Amino acid sequence: MMRLKMDGFLAGLVSVIFVCCCQPTFAQKGWQALFNGENLDGWEKKNGTATYRIRDGAIVGISKLNTPNTFLCTKETYSDFILEMDVKIDSGLNSGIQIRSLSLPEVNNGRVHGYQVEIDPAERAWSGGIYDEARQGWLYPLSINEKGRKAFKNGDWNRYRIEAVGNTIRTWVNGVQCANLIINLTPEGFIALQVHGIKQKSQEGLTVSWRNIRIKTENIADDRWKPDNDVEEVSYLANQLTERQVSEGWRLLWDGKTTEGWRRASAKDFPPTGWQIENGLLKVLPSEKGDPNKGGDIITDREFANFELELDFLITEGGNSGIKYLVVEELRQTPGTGLGPEYQILDDDRHPDAKNGIDGNRTAGSLYDLITARNLNEPGKNKRINKPGKWNRAKIVVNGNHVEHWLNHIKVVEYDRGAVAFNDLVAKSKFHEVPDFGQASSGHILLQDHGDLVSFRSIKIKEL
Incomplete structure (x- = not known):
């Protein structure tokens, strides 16, 4: 038990140190930057018409009335990876990070669909949970992880870590594990930054920001974090036990x-x-x-x-x-x-x-x-x-x-x-x-x- 607590403490310490760094060294241990801090090269917008701007080295999504969910998507697709980034969001807005996602002309006219790691500043506090955008809905809500609900800090930058390896998807927010999902629905897809559609005039102009976005796709076994055994594992493998x-x-x-x-x-x-x-x-x-x-x-x-x-x-x-x-x-x-x-x-x-x-x-x-x-x-x-x-x-x-x-x-x-x-x-x-x-x-x-x-x-x- 002491070892598990120490592992969790060290994981959290690593996350805090990383958040405090102004500009991480992406080349270290094979990490690659997905955003260069200057322009949106390598990204493309899909579905809605919300605006994305670059401010102080961050991508800033700005909510817009009367438009569906908008996604800023990588042009490349990814299968197994570790993804990290900092996230900050205004209260009153909802957002997410799409992973292994797709946009196919034959599926709902190209609507983006796939796994979404939630960014949720609302009272329910499900940040780090996993939603299946435009398909099955919630796969891993934080109704089953009270400790995870407390990880996200409203009004501040939050460090997200997502590990997608084989049929396992795990998430952490500020070093606290939020989700542990086993699923084999989609093995590969793009990464996207969502600006959620809004219905009220008072929500227009709210922002969600992402910075320090990096990914590792090779030799990731040694960099995977130890899962928290207190976090429930949810499996969607049909008629199988993990x-x-x-x-x-x-x-x-x-x-x-x-x-x-x-x-x-x-x-x-x-x-x-x-x-x-x-x-x-x-x-x-x-x-x-x-x-x-x-x-x-x-x-x-x-x-x-x-x-x-x-x-x-x-x-x-x-x-x-x-x-x-x-x-x-x-x-x-x-x-x-x-x-x-x-x-x-x-x-x-x-x-x-x-x-x-x-x-x-x-x-x-x-x-x-x-x-x-x-x-x-x-x-x-x-x-x-x-x-x-x-x-x-x-x-x-x-x-x-x-x-x-x-x-x-x-x-x-x-x-x-x-x-x-x-x-x-x-x-x-x-x-x-x-x-x-x-x-x-x-x-x-x-x-x-x-x-x-x-x-x-x-x-x-x-x-x-």
């Missing part, structure tokens, strides 16, 4: 290939129809009410008590499904059913159930018919859910009586199933006649067949 996840006790709950470990609820075998395994996806197939080929709900063979469950789901328009946990079953029940608290999966915009229940407690991420999913990490913001046709990530945490629902790394539900308030909610719900609903000490995990096409992948669990 070495760190294995060491932390995670295991795949579905192997991505077979039905092993799963069966039909209240039955002994996996349903012969209604479910399909295809290209690493576990799919519940569409069916009408009374369809003899309907598969019914499937559950794990094993029961679980205290755990973290994580999976990705994808629904089609109007889709409905759910993840039940602490499921209690009896073989005399109707095959294909099981009772337990439910993490709702739903197309809120198109499925009528979103308007049923009370105050939206049947919408996506909610504790079905009991507690409405809300964004508990960003004051005043709606929950962050990707539309049908795009993947979403669900996480359920059960630790004794304490339960949490997370949607795309945002906490949306938190409750104590032993509290009087929870029992009062059950008494007013459709489960009011179910004895001790939600009180089982352990139970199965269940994936629901609601008659709509839904795909699941990367189902994994860690017992606590």
